[in-house]
Amino acid sequence: MSERKPPTNSIALVIFDVDGVLVDSEVISNRVMVRELGAMGHVFDESETARAFTGLSVPDIKARIEAQIGRPLPDDFAERLWRADRDAFAAELKPVAGVAEALRRIPIAKCVASSGSLEKIRNSLSLTGLLEAFDGCLFSAHGVPRGKPAPDLFLFAARHLGVEAAACVVVEDSVPGVLGAKAAAMHVLGFAGASHAGPGYAEDLRAAGADQVFADMEELPALLGCATASG
Numbered sequence: 717m718s719e720r721k722p723p724t725n726s727i728a729l730v731i732f733d734v735d736g737v738l739v740d741s742e743v744i745s746n747r748v749m750v751r752e753l754g755a756m757g758h759v760f761d762e763s764e765t766a767r768a769f770t771g772l773s774v775p776d777i778k779a780r781i782e783a784q785i786g787r788p789l790p791d792d793f794a795e796r797l798w799r800a801d802r803d804a805f806a807a808e809l810k811p812v813a814g815v816a817e818a819l820r821r822i823p824i825a826k827c828v829a830s831s832g833s834l835e836k837i838r839n840s841l842s843l844t845g846l847l848e849a850f851d852g853c854l855f856s857a858h859g860v861p862r863g864k865p866a867p868d869l870f871l872f873a874a875r876h877l878g879v880e881a882a883a884c885v886v887v888e889d890s891v892p893g894v895l896g897a898k899a900a901a902m903h904v905l906g907f908a909g910a911s912h913a914g915p916g917y918a919e920d921l922r923a924a925g926a927d928q929v930f931a932d933m934e935e936l937p938a939l940l941g942c943a944t945a946s947g
Contacts, residue, residue, distance in 0.1 A: 719922075719927060719928040719929070720903075720927040720928065726882075726883055727824055727883060727884075727885050727940060727941070728824070728825060728879045728880075728883035728884070729824065729825045729826070729827065729873075729874065729877060729879040729883060729884045729885075730822060730824050730825070730826050730827075730884075730885050730886075730887065730940060731826075731827055731828075731829045731870060731873055731874075731884055731885070731886045731887070731897075731902070732826065732827070732828050732829070732850075732886075732887050733771075733828075733829065733830055733831075733886075733887065733888045733889060733890070733893050734828055734830040734832060734837055734840055734841070735830065735831075735832065735840070735889075736770070736771075736812075736889035736890065736907070736910040736912060736913075737812065737815075737887050737888065737889045737907050737910070738811065738812060738815055738828070738840070738841065738844070738846055739809055739810070739811055739812060739840045739841070739843075739844050739846070740809070740810050740811070740812050740813075740910045740911050741805065741809055741840060742766065742770055742889075742910060742911070742912035743766075743911045743912050744801070744804050744805065744808055744809065745801055745804075746762055746765055746766045746769075746770070746912070747762060747804075748797070748800045748801055748804050749765060749769075749777075749797060750762050750765055751800070752793075752796060752797055752800055753781070756789070756790070758781070758785055760781075766912055768780070770889075770890045770891075770892075770912065771831060771864055771865075771888075771889070771890025771891060771892035771893045772831055772863065772864065772892055773831040773832070773857045773858065773863035773864070774793075774794045774797060774798075774831075774832075774833075775794070775858075775863070776831075776863055778793055778794065798833070798835075798836065801836070802836075802839060805839065805840060805843055806843065809840060809843050809844060810844065811844040811845065811846055812907075812909065812910055812933055813909070813933060814932065814933035814934045815846070815933045816845065816846060816849075817933075817934070818933045818934065818936045818937055819846065819849040820849075821937040821942055822936070822937050822940055822942050823942060824940060824942065825853075825877065825879070826849065826850055826851075826853065827850060827853035827854070827855060827873055827877060828841070828850050828853065828854045828855060829855045829857075829869045829870055829873045829886070830854075830855070830856060830857065831856075831857045831863050831864055831869075831892075831893075832856060832857075833856055833858050834854060834856045834858070834859075837854050837856060838854065841854075853873075853877065855869060855872060855873040855876070856869075857869045859872070860872050863892075864890070864892040864893050864895070864896040865891075865892040865893075865895035865896045865899065866896055866899065867896050867897070867899035867900035867901075868896075869896065870884070870886060870896055870897050870900040870902055871900050874900070874902075881900050881901045881902050882901065882902075884900075884902040884903070885902065885903045885904070885905060885940060886900075886902050886903070886904045886905070887904075887905050887907055887936070888904055888905070888906060888907065888921075888926070889906070889907045889908070889910060889913070889921075891920055891921065891924040894906055894921055894924040894925055894926045895924050895925065898924075898925040903927050904925065904926050904927050905926065905927065905928050905929075905930060905936070905939055906918070906921030906922065906924075906926030906928065906929040906930070907921075907929075907930060907931070907933075908921055908929055908930070908931045909930070909931035909932055909933065913931070918931065
């Protein structure tokens with residue numbers, strides 16, 4: 717499938733996912749989740765959970781796990797997972813390589829649209845020094861009726877900022893995120909450069925509908941038509 721470039725002369729808003737796009741967190745979160753599930757007596761394989769749950773909100777992940785095991789998880793599952801994530805992030809979380817410089821070189825309006833809670837979004841961006849790049853424009857799937865792969869979150873962010881969907885470019889690393897952005901009729905750049913992106917990952921993003929796929933954040937400004945904005 718040929719890749720379609722974004723209409724760089726009409727981009728008014730770049731919407732970033734957080735986990736796996738801005739911060740290299742997916743491997744950490746997946747390891748923590750498998751460990752926490754194991755402590756509850758549920759054995760899951762890390763590679764299988766990564767493929768099944770990357771890009772989804774915790775409520776959606778919880779519902780899928782419950783359907784798989786045939787009984788409910790504890791009511792405090794989300795809180796337990798967040799506490800464990802927070803501790804692991806404080807010790808290990810790093811920004812995706814090159815993303816801080818890429819953000820600096822993109823003069824277009826930017827926001828975040830993540831499946832995580834606003835508390836998690838702020839924590840991740842604060843730990844990695846990226847929070848100020850978004851000037852408070854943070855949107856969580858916890859604030860819309862349906863998370864990714866539905867388009868609700870992307871459309872909510874665009875409406876809140878007064879931008880038409882056609883003028884938005886989404887940067888996503890997950891299949892649910894790509895599907896949601898395409899359902900919102902937005903252009904999507906699939907990022908396959910974080911630690912969890914193994915063999916075949918780029919092909920999965922293309923198959924989901926990503927207009928272009930890239931693996932190096934240094935390429936992002938040029939993909940958005942901002943290659944000369946490095947000064």
